[in-house]
Amino acid sequence: MIRVVIPAHLRTLARVNGEVQLEVAGPVTQRSVLDALEARFPVLQGTIRDHMTLKRRPFVRFFACEEDLSHEAIDAPLPEAVVYGKEPYLIIGALAGG
Amino acid sequence: MSKLRLLVGTRKWAFVLTSDGKRQKWDITGPHFAGWEIYHMKGSPADPDRIYASQCSGWFGQMIQRSNDGGKTWEAVGNKFVYEGTPGTHQWYDGTQHPWEFKRVWHLEPSLKDPDVVYAGVEDAAMFRTDDGGQNWQELAGLRAAKGNLWQPGAGGMGLHTILLDPSNPNRIYIAISAAGAFRTDDAGKTWRPINSGLKSQYQLPDPDAEVGHCVHRIALHPSRPGVLFMQKHWDVMRTDNAGDSWNEVSGNLPTDFGFPIDVHAHEPETIYVVPIKSDSEHYPLDGKLRVYRSRTGGNEWEPLTKGLPQQDCYVNVLRDAMAVDSMDSCGIYFGTTGGQVYGSSDSGDTWTAIVRDLPAVLSVEVQTLK
Numbered sequence: 001m002i003r004v005v006i007p008a009h010l011r012t013l014a015r016v017n018g019e020v021q022l023e024v025a026g027p028v029t030q031r032s033v034l035d036a037l038e039a040r041f042p043v044l045q046g047t048i049r050d051h052m053t054l055k056r057r058p059f060v061r062f063f064a065c066e067e068d069l070s071h072e073a074i075d076a077p078l079p080e081a082v083v084y085g086k087e088p089y090l091i092i093g094a095l096a097g098g
Numbered sequence: 099m100s101k102l103r104l105l106v107g108t109r110k111w112a113f114v115l116t117s118d119g120k121r122q123k124w125d126i127t128g129p130h131f132a133g134w135e136i137y138h139m140k141g142s143p144a145d146p147d148r149i150y151a152s153q154c155s156g157w158f159g160q161m162i163q164r165s166n167d168g169g170k171t172w173e174a175v176g177n178k179f180v181y182e183g184t185p186g187t188h189q190w191y192d193g194t195q196h197p198w199e200f201k202r203v204w205h206l207e208p209s210l211k212d213p214d215v216v217y218a219g220v221e222d223a224a225m226f227r228t229d230d231g232g233q234n235w236q237e238l239a240g241l242r243a244a245k246g247n248l249w250q251p252g253a254g255g256m257g258l259h260t261i262l263l264d265p266s267n268p269n270r271i272y273i274a275i276s277a278a279g280a281f282r283t284d285d286a287g288k289t290w291r292p293i294n295s296g297l298k299s300q301y302q303l304p305d306p307d308a309e310v311g312h313c314v315h316r317i318a319l320h321p322s323r324p325g326v327l328f329m330q331k332h333w334d335v336m337r338t339d340n341a342g343d344s345w346n347e348v349s350g351n352l353p354t355d356f357g358f359p360i361d362v363h364a365h366e367p368e369t370i371y372v373v374p375i376k377s378d379s380e381h382y383p384l385d386g387k388l389r390v391y392r393s394r395t396g397g398n399e400w401e402p403l404t405k406g407l408p409q410q411d412c413y414v415n416v417l418r419d420a421m422a423v424d425s426m427d428s429c430g431i432y433f434g435t436t437g438g439q440v441y442g443s444s445d446s447g448d449t450w451t452a453i454v455r456d457l458p459a460v461l462s463v464e465v466q467t468l469k
Binding site: 007008009010012013043045046047048051052057059060093094096 | 132133134155156157158159160161174177178180
């Protein structure tokens with residue numbers, strides 16, 4: 001089971017509290033996790049990735065295991081700690097500055 | 099007795115205010131959609147409890163929310179705004195052509211007859227329509243064929259901000275776009291043409307009489323005379339009596355003719371309202387005095403309305419979608435400011451009170467008169 005943490009605004013849209021747990025079929029990659037997340041919560045389509053290009057929105061970041069994966073290959077395997085549910089995959093609203 | 103419902107969109111969330119027909123005491127609910135920009139909310143004339151809201155965020159993009167119970171509860175509907183075919187390009191700041199990119203929905207205009215039909219004005223400027231209550235959106239791509247390659251964003255973005263549906267002719271729609279101008283369709287959105295003849299934009303355009311490129315801030319009409327339009331342009335208040343075929347300036351004795359909103363009295367088609375702002379680089383009321391100006395002659399002759407409005411040290415702005423009129427016998431006027439106040443008048447603008455203060459910057463105000 002993959003653990004995913006999504007930002008508060010997206011939890012409100014998806015009407016969930018806390019972490020989301022997802023079954024991901026096949027290789028666990030950023031793409032497969034995001035596909036599974038959007039399939040379970042269609043309301044999140046377009047909020048994390050562009051509808052058409054499926055590129056990450058500019059001010060969304062992906063973290064796991066204290067690493068920023070935002071610029072990693074979308075089809076690269078995620079760390080084992082994420083695959084086995086020891087660590088969550090974090091979807092973050094980027095620091096706004098101020 | 100009639101009831102009033104005010105829909106207030108702000109930089110950080112939305113509020114719904116209700117009052118009885120006396121309009122003296124208002125109950126406020128919200129914030130709705132906390133933390134999101136609410137560019138616009140509007141109710142369906144055919145089903146006033148059906149309300150649509152444009153919710154957007156720099157992080158998470160565009161959402162459309164729909165309420166079926168007058169704003170008590172909301173559900174997210176479709177947020178997929180995809181330009182028809184190959185999007186093409188428009189003029190960019192550096193003179194090059196730039197691909198059309200969806201950024202946000204500025205304005206939602208529900209059909210006069212069908213609560214499931216809504217038009218959306220978006221940035222980069224284009225118009226979309228839903229026929230299923232917001233689940234799916236299709237572009238009316240003929241609009242961008244009206245010299246869209248020559249449109250160029252201004253500093254505020256290239257947003258389609260005004261949609262006026264002609265109540266006497268379902269095939270006729272007027273729209274306005276920042277830094278592009280006003281446009282009209284007479285075939286329900288298939289084809290469009292610029293309606294900017296008579297606008298003059300000296301110092302803003304190399305050709306002051308250009309067919310497109312004028313920075314139209316707002317247009318308004320009275321439902322009984324849909325061929326008569328009033329316009330607050332970047333500078334100049336304008337009027338057309340022939341559905342936009344030609345415009346004449348009616349700024350008259352206004353102290354400054356820069357501003358954003360313009361609206362028409364519910365029962366007097368020649369009574370119009372503007373909020374003069376000092377200039378395009380100084381977005382606050384002249385001399386720090388917040389004054390609505392009213393013309394009872396369809397323009398040219400204007401009177402300041404000040405009673406109840408701050409007359410010193412006021413440096414707010416009033417944005418284009420932040421003024422509305424109700425249809426009570428004694429017409430009510432409402433407007434919101436970037437300082438977070440919503441002012442209302444229940445006597446056609448003679449006197450004003452602050453209905454609410456200290457909201458985030460107000461982006462839009464709509465009012466519903468409910469039976």
